[in-house]
Amino acid sequence: MRPLLLLRSSVTFLRSQSSGAKLLTQTAAPPFCLRKSMHYQTEERGHPHSPDYRIYFKTSKGEYISPFHDIPLIAVTEQEHEVPPKKSKKSESEVLFNMVVEVPRWSNAKMEIATKEPLNPIKQDVKKGKLRYVANVFPHKGYIWNYGALPQTWEDPDHTDKETKCCGDNDPIDVCDIGTQVCSPGQVIQVKVLGILAMIDEGEMDWKVIAINADDPEAQSLNSIEDVRKSRPGHLEATIDWFKEYKVPDGKPENQFGFNGQFKDKDFALKIINSTHEHWRALVQSQTNSGAIDCKNISVCESPFKCCAEEARGVVHAAPEFGSAHPVSPEVDKWHFL
Template sequence: MMSHYSNREFGASNSTDYRMYIMQQDQPISPFHDIPLVHSPPSIMNMVVEIPRWSNAKMEICKEEILNPIKQDVKKGKLRFVNNVFPHKGYIWNYGALPQTWEDPSHVDPDTKSKGDNDPIDVCEIGSRILARGSIVPVKILGILAMIDEGNFLSKITLLIVWASDYPLLHIDDVEKHMPGFLQATREWFRNYKVPTGKPKNEFAFDGNFKNREFALKIVNQTHEQWKKLVTEKTDFTGLYKYVNGNFIYMSQAHFFHLRGSSY
């Protein structure tokens, strides 16, 4: 984790009570809004790690709660875990998101003809280390894969392929050269990971091809602009949240507890 960030955990793991808050100088901040997107221009970004490699619990930045803690996703009252997809165990990369990005569900992407998934842009970090949940790490943008999640809804999940190592990978083609077969394994994992739950295979835009770094950076910039629009347009009277596609999204309130005299 970058040295000026830390985290605090509350509640038991694998429970609906679990929350991890990101801290800066001993104050809670939002990993969605308060961590800068760019670490070192033009292509080194900050990544918020939600799910360490080879783990199964589906953790995510919670847009619907104040300070946007990391929590385990719940569907129909049950905690969500990803199934193992043979021959892999859990997530095959460190999985997370880029702060200060948002895939606008009202925006129809001209390339894929699908809408955003109402989340920060997703990130697969393919280095050799296991990164801890809540880590904030600088990553190189290498390329991008666009998955159409549950195609009937035409919801696009943009999957950035990134690298947190000093090893000289610069482009998506370098991945195949130094890690042969890994991009194919990534594509097949995303194609099949919902099949054990009875859902159909996922589909991809661009015939399942990975797009290059330049294309990926264009998408990152677009989602950053969509985030700017999200946080600058009029919200409710408290300034804390806005209502998007039937869900509340809480805005940046790093000093929320301090201002209200609450203990933390």
């Protein structure tokens, strides 16, 4: 069975049945849900702040999974299955997405989903043999939002964006959660999409979805990029500055942006998300060149990379056991003035 697909911003869903595809819109019955909501757990392996550190994911039943491939893109709650809600927290037309948090706000370690490793754990990025930490560019300290990715999306490096003429960066699409809660690496939250920024990183398309944790006290009042601009003066400008300058202390040029650095609206963001979801589907079903991407999963039907729970468990148990954290260089706390 195929997971839910977002087709357009008017909240239309597609599901596959034995009799064929059927369209459901918001004027029809509630969308058909294919799986019950899961609470995800994490398991640390290796030593924090070292190259062997990994955060693996598993379900509430203890089954190891890939956060890239096995966590659904669209968040489904128990209430949408069988329990009538006492009070709706969102409008019927609001679609919430699962976000895998890689980097908590205010932290510096560049944690990311390891797309080229089995089960795609979170690890710290390494460049030239050194662990990567983002620089603190005044007045910012570390990441200024909870930073992560939407599961079951992929920016295809063989796909050229019609607007920017750039190819994808070979990763899941990135998300900036502007909520007030400081999350933890590996936390899976439900977010409401507000807009998107077209960042161009060394010639590659690197979309940045702007979203807010659905449980945030301000989530109900923030429904668009314009809402963010009005209620949080300077936040969007700070986001542009951060992405433009964060690599400069490492000797890299400033990043560039499509659309003259303007944030695109929610409808545009949903189209991009849908496109990257379709690219992911082709990837995990071996309909496109996966290159070095590891597509091992335990739940994606029609995927030749699907494995059993025992095999997934073997992947995790082969990793080093969790140990004490390594020291972090004081250089990580240095402030850079550009």
